[in-house]
Amino acid sequence: MKILLVEDDAALADGLQHSLAEIGFDVTLATTFSFADSALRTQAYDLMILDLGLPDGDGRDLLSQLRQRRSTLPVLILTARDGLNDRIGGLQLGADDYMIKPFELRELEARVQALLRRSLGGHGRTLALGPLRLDSFQHQFHLQEAPLLLPSREHGVLEALMLQAGRVVSKERIAQRLAVGAGELADNAIEVYVHRLRRRLSPAGIRIRTLRGLGYLLELDGDAASRAES
Incomplete structure (x- = not known):
């Protein structure tokens, strides 16, 4: 953070x-x-x-x-x-x-x-969305109980989404987080990082939804959400 x-x-x-x-x-x-x-x-x-x-x-x-x-x-x-x-x-x-x-x-x-x-709305040190967990102070992800090791910018994108899981995060907000000490971003860079994250997360039932003109939403897909509620 x-x-x-x-x-x-x-x-x-x-x-x-x-x-x-x-x-x-x-x-x-x-x-x-x-x-x-x-x-x-x-x-x-x-x-x-x-x-x-x-x-x-x-x-x-x-x-x-x-x-x-x-x-x-x-x-x-x-x-x-x-x-x-x-x-x-x-x-x-x-x-x-x-x-x-x-x-x-x-x-x-x-x-x-x-x-x-x-x-963070009263959350403790660990945030969770189904099988995805984030230690918010150590900046460490786990997916299905295994460490999820990501390149720094992909990690930054996922952290920005995880901290606001269930809510829309604008592309501008993500870009601001990534820009700290990291230089300029290409216009399509965030889309590339999101695409890579989707490939990593979708097998575990985690979805990054694009809301055109608004931003991105991190959520469980339908089947994963049903399993989490049962």
Whole structure:
């Protein structure tokens, strides 16, 4: 899962990047307001950790702009501003949690995972659709109890679909996830990845349906759904 870390303290940012990567997160670091704002407008993330004191702006303004765009991205404020009014103000602007520096790393990790569980509708660490399972924090798939090893971009497509299983995911949303650190995508690249995934998943009763003009839907096919309900 992808985290945007907005933090201008180099030592702290480096430590957090390393620690979060060790437990399976893909972390993008933004050290300025402008970089963070650009990243939020062009890429897809699952959570943002936000420092308020940035060299070229106030993190509260970044949060306010994010919520004005009706984004529901979970946001954890991580700051040295420990006043009661600061905490209340941050939450009223739309933050989902508020932590004060200095902090315990284990507590931060626990809060991050709690926010992600909440954003996934209360699911725990493992998501399942019939015989397909995803460890959402370790980015590991299993199909019919066996590890499903995929090239990185196919994995990214399937993860984007699995996190929204049963709901339509636009091609633009998938492209945003794949574009983080991966460069430009050819116009038909996502169709190619989806085609390859269909060949892998269809024997197990997992279907990726194309809804023209809308995107893709990951679901069980009819027979597999009947078996799952019985």
